[in-house]
Every structure is written in C-alpha cells, then in structure tokens.
Amino acid sequence: YQTLNTIRIWEDWMPATTFSSTRKEAPLRHKECLRLSDPIHCRRNTYRVIDLSIIRANYLTLSKTKGVICVVKNDAYNMGLIEVIDTLVSAGASMFAVYTVDDAVRIRVRYPTLKVLILGFVSPRDIDTVTRLNISVIAYDTDLLEEYAHYTERVIHVHVNMNTGMSRLSTKKQLCEFKLPHVYIEGLMTHFSDTGDIEHSDRQAASFESILGSRIPYRHAQATGAVSMYDMNVTHIRPGIGLFRGYMEVYSTVENVTTYPAGTAIGYSGGYTTSETERIAVVGIGYGSGYGRSYKGDPFVVIGGTICYVVGNICMNQLYVSVPSAATIAIGDEVTILDNNQITTAMIASWFTTIEAEVLIRFGNRNIHTVYVNKE
Template sequence: MIKLYRYTFAVVDLPRLASNVATIRDALGPDVAVLVAAKANGYGHGAVPVARAVVHGGAEALGLASVEEALEIRRAKSPLSLLVLGAINADGAVAASMADIAVTLSGSPEEIENLPTMPKPLAVHLKLDTGMGRLGLRTAEELIATAKAVVARPDLRLVGVYTHLASADDPDGRHAQGQIARFEHALASLTEAGIQVPIVHASNTAGALYHSDWRYQMVRIGIGAYGYSPNSEWPLQLPLRPVMHLYSVITRVATLDAGETVSYGATFVAPRRMRVATVPIGYADGYFRSLSNSGITAVKGVEVPVVGRVCMDQLMIDVTDVEGVEVGDVVTLFGRYSPSSWDGGNIAKCKEAQRAEWIVQTFCRTDRIGEVSLDRVAKLAGTISYELLCAVSPRVVRFYVPLTQERRFS
C-alpha cells in the first residue's frame, strides 16, 4: 500500500507509455529494433515500471546510463536486452558480463587488452565520436584498432557500433548530416578491414523520426517514448501523449490586500485585493525556482500563475479569478488537468487503503479536458522537458496506471 502523507504526487500512465512505443514501433517498420532510453530512473518515471511498459509497446532493448541502473532492471527479470550507454570501469565490465548486460567501450586497444578476464562473454558496442565531443573513438583508424582488440579476446563479443547525433532535432540538419557522413566513412572502413558488426545505430528520437535513412539496424528512442518532441518548435508527426502528470493539493487559501507581499525577497507585491493559495511542492520536489513569478499551474481546470519565489517545499499561486477554491483542491503542475472528483479534499477523505487505486481510476475517468503543457513550463523555466521530468524527486509519490487499466480519454 502506497502511503500519501503529503499530497504531492505524480500519475505515471503506463498504458500511454506502451502506446507511445507501439506508435513509434509501427512508424519504423519491422526491420528496425527499438531501444528505449530509461536512464535517470526512466527519465523520472521509474525505471522498472518503464521497462515493463515498453515490452508491451514492442521495444527490444533498454538503454541505461550505468551498470548500476542496468542491474536494477536485470534484477526485475526484464526480458529486454540491456545496453549501458555511459562509461564503465573494469569492475563494471565484470558485473555487466555476469548479468548479461551489454556495455559501451570507446578506449584504446591497450585499454581493451588490460580489461580483466570476463567470467562470461561480455557484449560490446563501440562508440564513435562524430561531433558530440563527449564519449567515443575519434577516427575510423581508432575504431578499427579497438575493434580488432575486442575481436581478439574470446571473452568479448563485438555486437554493435554506434554514434550519437548532437543536433538531429535541428530542422537545418547540416551538422547531423556531417556526423552521419563521418559515421558512414568509419563503417565502410570497418567493412574493408574485414570486421562485421551485427547492430549499427545512430539515431535518437529526432534522428529516427525525422530522418528515415538514418535508422540502420536499431534506433534509440528517448523523450519520444515519454510523449514529447525533442524540439518543441518542431513537433513529431505522431500521436504521442505525455506519460507523467504532476499534482499537488492546496493547503491554505489567504486573502491579501493590495500592497502585501508573497514569499522570500518580497518579489511579488499584490496589485489588488486577491486570494493566494499555498501548494506543498517546491524546488526540492523538482519544481524549479526559476519558475518564481512566471510558472503556470491549473486549479479546477483554470490556469493560474505562480506568485512569489518558489520555496524549497512550497509555492504560492493566484486563485483570485477561480471561483470556489478551497483547501484540498488539486493543483496541476504539468500534465492533464486534475479530475473534478479530486477537489474539495476528496483525496484526503478517501480511505488510505483504497486511495492509490481511487486516484488512478478517477484519473482515467477525468472529466476535464486540457493540460498544463510541460514544454510550456520548461520554456518558462528556461530549460527543456527532459530536465523537468528527471528532476521530479523521489519524495514525490508516483502512482502508476496499470497496463490493463481502461480509460475514457485518448
């Protein structure tokens, strides 16, 4: 039973996640494998539930940032192939081999030779840096030399070669095209050297869905699986929907006279007599301080602004123009507007043993149409949707819509 001692929570819509992946899967066709990126606790959604959902969507693999993240998925008995996308050390390589986890290597032949003997054959993907300037071998010659070092070891299996596109979401496309050209040159050099690689991959969400000729044998889908375009100004032409929805509950409603101030620094001065509601969510929960005096939320299906500075654990909103707001009403921070059945303190009134199920079921029968767009909130915060999703902290309780849950809305 999930206990909710503080009414700040997220609803994670697993059927929607599975549907997003299936939609992408269908758009790519049967010849391209789909790896879903589930780094950083599944982009904040919960890595293990994400792993379960993407299987239903038809994904073949999961991408993680570290061996630790991959081991969490493996312990959950996921049938997906797992690939660690980040750098690893010798101990990490040994642990990965024991758990049937593929790893990324981009070191010199000497570094490959100096790895300890693996207890089980270790699947290896080599990474080429074609313009990201982050991880990866720098030239085709380096790639060939390291590939030969991998092939020479009986305890290593060369199963993949990949690169990462820095600007596939740029409509101009020239930088990404240059990266692909360098990647193609390196692949041709590998073939000329007699080295065969089963899985070649380069595209993230943007590369896969904007550029069909960059898909190779596998694509790595990140933000698209969670319902967003990598470039909010260049929407994806697919019916993807947000998976996470963030809510909190009003704990106080106060009437302020003109000239009174709100929050630290007195940065907001009431221009008139107004009603201000306090909401128990702040930057320690992942709601950015940069949204002070600029954020947008919704109460009773009406958008209302954040006033004053966002605090560590609380923020304030102007509810002057929303009729009948009271303590216990639900505030939408981002995502689908909260159901009307949640208002009036009904979440608190619901018996604790049934609360989680009731929240999920009423969410799936919501009667309010509309949403607080995460892309819009991110723009107001001066960041991107990825960062806000990953920032939702562990103290925000996640309620998961089961993969079998029926719903009224699409």
C-alpha cells in the first residue's frame, strides 16, 4: 500500500535552516524556501487502509428492504466525512444524519440537494443558519422549539425523537404538542438502547409502533436488526456502525527487536518480566494511536504470519510483543494490528473492554495515516 503522507506547511515561508541536514551545505536562498503549496513527503510507520468498496457494499445490502438514512456522525466515525459521503452518494444514498451543525454544513456545501438531519443539540443562535441551508433537526423539547422562533422566521423541519427507552435527546410528549406554527414535522424517530435485551426491545418496538400510524414522510429507527425482527412499519432505517463493518485494516512497523535474559523488566513500571531468555519486539503503535492501554486476556499482533502476544504496559506510541524463538522478525517488518481475519474489531474490543464502534473511532486519529482504496 502507498504509505506516504503529504504534510503541507501552513506558514507562507519557512526558514531554510529548519530543513538543513547535518552536513555543511549552503543554506537555501529565501526564494527557494518552501511555500504553502509545496508538499513534503514523509513515511508513516503506522497507517490504516479504508476500503470504500466495502462501505458501498454494506449500504447496498442495507438498502434492499428500507430507505436508508446514513449516520455519518463524528466525521463518519473518524473515517473522513467527505470521502465516505462521496462513496455513499455514488451508491445511491440521498439522506444523511450527523451530530453537529459543522458536519451538516460541510455536507450541504458539497451536496446542495441532499437531505441532512442533525441528531445533536442545535443552539438557538445556529437555527437560522440551519433553516437557511434546508437542514432538519431533531425535536424533543417544545420550549426549545418555541425559542427557535425568536431566532428565525423560516419554517423549521423537525424529526420528533420519541423516547421508547433510550432517554437521551427524546420525549414522551404527545406528537400533537409539537405541531407549532413555525414547525413542520417531517419525521418521527426512536433509538433502541439495547438490541441484545429482547424483553426491553419488545417494549420499545411496541411503544414506537403505537404512534406510527400518522402520515409522516420519514419514520425511522437506528437498529437495523430490530426493525427487521419486529417488521416495523417504518420508512427508513438509520444505520451507523452497520455501514462500516469490515472496511478497515491497520498496520504498523517493528521498530526494534532485542533478546533479553531471564529476569529483565520490560516497559513502564516493569509491567512484564522475562522468565527466560526471550526476544522482545517494539511495535510503533500505542494508546496515542488508538490501540488502548489497559487490556485483559491475550491481545496479539501478527508479524510475517507469526502471532506475537502483547506484553507489558502499552506506551503512548509503542507496545511490546514477545517474539517466538523460531520466528524470523527484523526491524522494519510490517505488523498487522487489524485485518478482519486473524484480528477483528470484535477481538480488539474484547481485549480492551469496549465496543467495536469505539475501536474504529480510536484508530481515526492524526497519528495514523489513512489510505483509501477500492478493492472491488
């Protein structure tokens, strides 16, 4: 994979001495210094590969039975909002949900006609911008809707978020209470809090179904499995993580390999001590790059086809692994952190006592370079 990252120098001019080598060379003349438009190529030791064709395929599968409102909050789960939006639009997606006004505006600037829904709180001071750009908001508080009227003269398009058990930005009020002069109710929605709890989901589904008879253009829930299981009378599903399963791989690099005698303390606080002569490799990823710090069980990476178990305390930018005696491993070797085959997001989530969505979010940070591919 291409692993070069382009870094742009945001200052108009940079002093030549910033880039001088240790050899004695004539400094660059001022006109030869780097401009804003000059790229510098540097190799990242840790990177992720995002296969946009998998995201496209996931969307096409989900859209076979219901309309789809694609949830792309948090910069599309830290995958890159614009790259993901472009991919989904090319697959036929026409409606998106985000959490912030900022992300909604980014979509609107790129795609003037797409339907966009903001799932988070919208401040009254932002409502005029939102309505001017024809962006919809969720409704859960009638007092807030009344306050909006003081900040805009435009009709506000809302999706009333019914509280069937999530108890977040939602309401248990009657739908009629939201029928205000300056409000157009275009959507009715709910959020399943735990699809693994069948009894609780039964109650949520029944509660939502009891109000779905109204003629509202968009009726939707986020839990794709629950919608199918209960054959709910909704027009759309609202998938988030379901769009992005299996799309990402993460790789790093062996930075050092050393053989230590028995009794050697490894890492911060001597988190691991060798019990015999043992080879330890240092891998260039840590909690600062999204791997996590406190783990349970036996997390491992794969180097040249060999499973190497993580040992000791994980550092901000590095971690330690024990190298089997028969393995041939050297500095510079590629390390598989996540490949959806030997190492899955579910496995990493179990090692760090979290959920798959958080695993994906963690790996979307500036310490990991992103490479976009289409493998189909």
